[in-house]
Amino acid sequence: MEIKFFDTKEKKKTVFKPIDLKEIKLYVCGPTVYDRAHIGNARPAVVFDVLFRFLRYNFGKNCVTYVRNFTDIDDKINKQSMDTGRSIKSITDETIKWYKQDMLQLNVLEPSKSPRATEFVGAMIKQISILINNKNAYQDDTGHVLFSTRSFPDYGLLSHRKLDEMNFGSRVAVSDNKRDPLDFILWKPSDEKTPGWDSPWGRGRPGWHIECSAMIHELLGESFDIHGGGIDLVFPHHENEIAQSCCSYPKGGFANIWMHNGFLQIEGEKMAKSSGNFFTVQDLIQMGVNGEVIRMVLMLTHYRQPLDWTRQRVSDASKVLNKWRLLCAGKRASKSPASSVLAALADDLNTPKAFAELHELASAGNYSELLSSAQFLGLMEQDLNEALPTIQLSDFETKKIKSLLRKRFEAKKVKDFVTADQIRKKIERVGIILQDKSDKTEWSLSPNFNRKKMKDL
């Protein structure tokens, strides 16, 4: 099967050719850990989880190395620590724990490696030293180390910008310590209150971009297959990563393919903390939105498109999942997912197309492939029975319902439909669904089941 991915740098779909079939290497920029993961954080996690699953299927479970970092050095974290008096370690440890729990709810697989920036400061210092030696970086007299952007001729190839067209300084004052407005910080000094590490340039901390370059070099080497992240990272973060890495390790090719997921909107509005249309994965789960439903909504739109998060889509997704669950109940999953679904994913992870194929499988009655394909996408994995409401009725309550149903059955027998319908309404008000079959009436608890109303029966 030919696999194609859209490469941000080439601006077109390109055939995926692994560097080494024995180890496919994937790196994705993970979260900065200072707060609960919001729904926008969840999108890349799910998108690249689909990619991870797909690569593992195609090239072998043990032949894919997926690295997703935790950024635990950041001025937002520092600020929170100052504001709350909590230690940085306690903040980042807790946030990482939350993140892992949340991603588990979304059925996102653990990456092969989840390095933390703080574990790689030594590697960053080493790389910065190389850059200074290579004359790609310089130290100013205030303890900053800056990357000399114009020393890298290919700067701008990823984000398709020309250096001279960039209107730097128009919105942000250019610091005096930069020799060129395009230069960016590799290392900055820390005061007493701010976390810092000893370095050849004094006590300080790394700039944001260098961590990914250093971790990639340590964990994946000089060349790797796919680098992913949110579209907002293309410039400057990924552009800067390329510059740093290619200048410090010029023999390597860094990332072969760049994949970026689109942004998320809420009910048609830009997601922003300031405007209040913002929620975390945990908020959604507390509201009763199943993690599986969240995952499905995130896959319902192609990963490169903007995704509008609406109540409508949440309810659509949950309706479809319920339907599929009923269809697949008691069925065994086929050994491999449907080839139509795999083909959709092979075409730049076309998950909406994959769902269309799932619908085809459902209407064709091919439930075992429907189940295995859904599971391949990270859905319908838990025991089908466990997903249904787990409320247990007492014997007394069960007897009560059964006796009412018997009364109704007798009424129906003598064609007393008025009584039969009264009993139906009464039972349905409690949140119990009745289904008349030719010889009996089946009943089940709906999601709206209200135990308190059982008294009224």
Added chain:
RNA sequence: GGCCUGAUGGCAGAGUGGUGAUGCACCGGAUUGCAAAUCCGUUUACAGCGGUUCGAUUCCGCUUCAGGCCUCCA
């Protein structure tokens, strides 16, 4: 100001140079005492204006609108 992306039926959302996905909703029908579920079927689209072509929703140009990036951001 610079750069970039997108505009598909009531809604969501793929895709394609010529047989108009898929889901939800709607409508009609089957089934049902009723209801639910299920099944069958119908209808509705490619922002606008030009160009290329035998033929464009699909390629090119312009216009309009929307969004993003250029500052921390997934």
